[in-house]
Amino acid sequence: MEPDVKICGVKDALTALEAHRAGADYIGLVLAPSSRQISLEQARHLVMTLPAIRFVAVVRGMTREALQELLQKVPVFAVQYHGEADFDWVSMVHEAGRKAVATTLDERADIILMDGPEPGQGRTWDWHRPASDKPVWIAGGLTPENVGTVVRTLRPDGVDVSSGVETDGVKDIEKIRQFIKEAKQWR
Numbered sequence: 001m002e003p004d005v006k007i008c009g010v011k012d013a014l015t016a017l018e019a020h021r022a023g024a025d026y027i028g029l030v031l032a033p034s035s036r037q038i039s040l041e042q043a044r045h046l047v048m049t050l051p052a053i054r055f056v057a058v059v060r061g062m063t064r065e066a067l068q069e070l071l072q073k074v075p076v077f078a079v080q081y082h083g084e085a086d087f088d089w090v091s092m093v094h095e096a097g098r099k100a101v102a103t104t105l106d107e108r109a110d111i112i113l114m115d116g117p118e119p120g121q122g123r124t125w126d127w128h129r130p131a132s133d134k135p136v137w138i139a140g141g142l143t144p145e146n147v148g149t150v151v152r153t154l155r156p157d158g159v160d161v162s163s164g165v166e167t168d169g170v171k172d173i174e175k176i177r178q179f180i181k182e183a184k185q186w187r
């Protein structure tokens with residue numbers, strides 16, 4: 001099986017649609033503080049406009065109340081939670097009928113994302129694939145140039161990229177196409 005590809009930090013419908021048409025399996029919408037952050041209203045508009053796309057809401061250290069609001073307002077396919085939570089965010093996401101993407105080895109989640117210490121900064125790290133019954137995605141400094149090697153050596157269930165498919169901080173559809181081609185030809 002070829003790995004799933006998530007293109008993270010998409011901010012507009014055209015880029016989401018082009019990435020989807022290029023073969024992206026998931027599109028990440030950053031709701032955490034970031035140059036890629038969009039509002040709940042923008043996220044809702046994207047998700048409602050493009051119902052065929054599996055959108056993942058990317059959050060960091062979000063409170064219970066804010067997560068509740070997100071789940072009520074934005075019908076994303078999944079929530080990817082970065083940072084510590086002092087409440088059971090996985091159960092909340094499941095009760096809302098969504099998938100949970102954990103950035104720690106949390107076996108209650110549906111997918112484990114192995115990301116670097118500075119998400120979204122394009123920094124590589126000691127990529128490795130932990131033993132887990134859950135699908136494991138790899139992220140952190142991936143590019144069209146290195147993703148093939150990562151897929152070939154670690155055999156992840158998915159790969160996730162943001163900076164590596166941007167030019168001057170903006171998503172670049174040619175890099176997205178190249179990344180997807182390289183990621184999916186190795187499995």
Ligand SMILES: O=C(O)c1ccccc1NCC(=O)[C@H](O)[C@H](O)COP(=O)(O)O
Nearest residue numbers: 008034119120121122140141161162163
């Ligand atoms: O992308 C961000 O700006 C971001 C901000 C806050 C929390 C998470 C964020 N991104 C998470 C992702 O899923 C990124 O795709 C992942 O960290 C890889 O990023 P990159 O190394 O830039 O490819």
